[in-house]
Amino acid sequence: MQSTNFDIAIIGAGAAGLHLALAIGKDPFFANKRILILDKSSKEENDRTWCFWEKGNGLWDHILLQKWSKGDFFSKDIAIPLELNPYQYKMIRSIDFYKFAKNEITTNPIFHWKKEEVISIQNGVSIHINSSENSYTAEYVFDSRIPEDFTQKKDKYTRILQHFKGWVIRSKEDFFDPERFTLMDFRLLWPNSTSFTYVLPLNKKEALVEFTLFSPSLLKDGDYEMMLQRYVTEILKLKDFEIIEHESGVIPMSDFPFEKYSAGKHSRIGTAGGWVKPSTGYSFKNCERNSKKIIKNVKEGKSANKGLISKKFRLYDSLLLDILNRQNEMGPRLFEIMYSKFPVQKIFSFLDDQTSFSEDLSIMIGFPQKPFLHSLIKHTTR
Ligand SMILES: Cc1cc2nc3c(=O)[nH]c(=O)nc-3n(C[C@H](O)[C@H](O)[C@H](O)COP(=O)(O)OP(=O)(O)OC[C@H]3O[C@@H](n4cnc5c(N)ncnc54)[C@H](O)[C@@H]3O)c2cc1C
Numbered sequence: 001m002q003s004t005n006f007d008i009a010i011i012g013a014g015a016a017g018l019h020l021a022l023a024i025g026k027d028p029f030f031a032n033k034r035i036l037i038l039d040k041s042s043k044e045e046n047d048r049t050w051c052f053w054e055k056g057n058g059l060w061d062h063i064l065l066q067k068w069s070k071g072d073f074f075s076k077d078i079a080i081p082l083e084l085n086p087y088q089y090k091m092i093r094s095i096d097f098y099k100f101a102k103n104e105i106t107t108n109p110i111f112h113w114k115k116e117e118v119i120s121i122q123n124g125v126s127i128h129i130n131s132s133e134n135s136y137t138a139e140y141v142f143d144s145r146i147p148e149d150f151t152q153k154k155d156k157y158t159r160i161l162q163h164f165k166g167w168v169i170r171s172k173e174d175f176f177d178p179e180r181f182t183l184m185d186f187r188l189l190w191p192n193s194t195s196f197t198y199v200l201p202l203n204k205k206e207a208l209v210e211f212t213l214f215s216p217s218l219l220k221d222g223d224y225e226m227m228l229q230r231y232v233t234e235i236l237k238l239k240d241f242e243i244i245e246h247e248s249g250v251i252p253m254s255d256f257p258f259e260k261y262s263a264g265k266h267s268r269i270g271t272a273g274g275w276v277k278p279s280t281g282y283s284f285k286n287c288e289r290n291s292k293k294i295i296k297n298v299k300e301g302k303s304a305n306k307g308l309i310s311k312k313f314r315l316y317d318s319l320l321l322d323i324l325n326r327q328n329e330m331g332p333r334l335f336e337i338m339y340s341k342f343p344v345q346k347i348f349s350f351l352d353d354q355t356s357f358s359e360d361l362s363i364m365i366g367f368p369q370k371p372f373l374h375s376l377i378k379h380t381t382r
Contacts, residue, residue, distance in 0.1 A: 006139075040132075052090055
């Protein structure tokens with residue numbers, strides 16, 4: 001019988017688990033280790049599209065669906081062209097990422113991938129994992145399951161949602177410019193909300209168009225569809241098109257301290273580890289960055305999660321989340337200020353938690369001070 005003891009167990013073969021597994025698979029340090037991957041799903045569906053920005057070439061360029069160096073930001077009053085250089089905005093279909101990762105993992109003998117649901121974990125000298133079918137032990141566990149407290153507990157943390165529906169549409173005639181994408185378009189708003197549409201052209205006839213809100217609660221299903229229909233016909237002024245794919249999603253945007261739910265050698269990863277940037281909902285690139293940091297920490301014998309979350313940027317995120325929670329209608333103006341006052345490169349760097357304190361100050365000074373001060377006072381007394 002095969003041993004059920006592993007050096008590392010990764011629970012969840014989603015964005016975070018697969019990023020971590022791929023990074024482990026490439027590092028000779030782990031060449032003689034036994035790594036278990038457990039996921040309840042077989043990851044055979046295209047269940048999402050990931051976009052992210054990065055400078056120059058990247059690890060996933062060979063599986064990208066599309067990339068852009070130029071884009072646009074629209075508010076009600078202004079149109080801002082975005083020249084992203086040296087950044088590019090990149091798009092991957094999840095199925096292409098899953099296929100690539102699965103192929104790398106299943107051909108590497110250090111990995112043992114099982115389709116099983118994890119039911120519980122007990123921390124000890126080794127960590128015990130109980131799945132729907134088996135029990136395992138592992139020295140390190142990286143866990144994508146979201147802590148129950150996040151969904152159940154009433155606490156002081158802010159929770160809003162990034163929620164969206166999108167269509168891949170196909171026009172009859174050439175209509176889109178595949179060299180240019182729309183990052184955010186606030187010209188069509190759901191009343192009193194932070195809502196916008198983005199457009200990701202795949203070629204001259206096809207584009208993914210998504211209507212998105214950053215807000216405390218979901219809309220009715222038909223409302224997203226109605227807004228998409230209005231955006232395509234009234235803003236894009238495209239009448240003759242067919243819908244060829246649908247996408248929808250809900251991403252938590254929260255300053256909940258996910259990192260506190262990691263203990264000893266049991267670490268939460270991905271959404272469950274707080275890797276979703278609370279103020280933007282992006283996490284794909286964080287999965288790459290944090291996997292690298294985890295591997296470095298493990299190799300140096302440090303706590304696996306050390307240095308993953310920046311307190312400074314978490315504070316900024318908390319303030320913005322609080323404003324969006326209290327005064328959701330302010331979002332469009334705040335994003336307009338951001339993209340009209342600062343070069344997109346500086347914004348990307350800030351949103352990647354890469355700016356210095358003096359750069360942060362130069363950005364923050366451009367925003368209306370009152371709502372941020374209000375949120376800061378609330379934050380420090382909560
Ligand atoms: C539709 C959609 C679009 C998104 N688009 C973007 C984007 O463009 N850019 C971006 O940066 N971010 C995006 N995100 C946010 C974020 O990047 C993704 O949600 C990302 O997939 C999160 O990674 P994860 O590994 O934490 O979770 P997931 O990718 O959801 O993976 C979790 C895995 O754990 C497994 N699992 C859960 N519970 C158990 C259990 N008990 N036992 C075994 N397995 C279990 C699940 O089956 C799943 O495979 C998007 C999210 C959604 C939903």
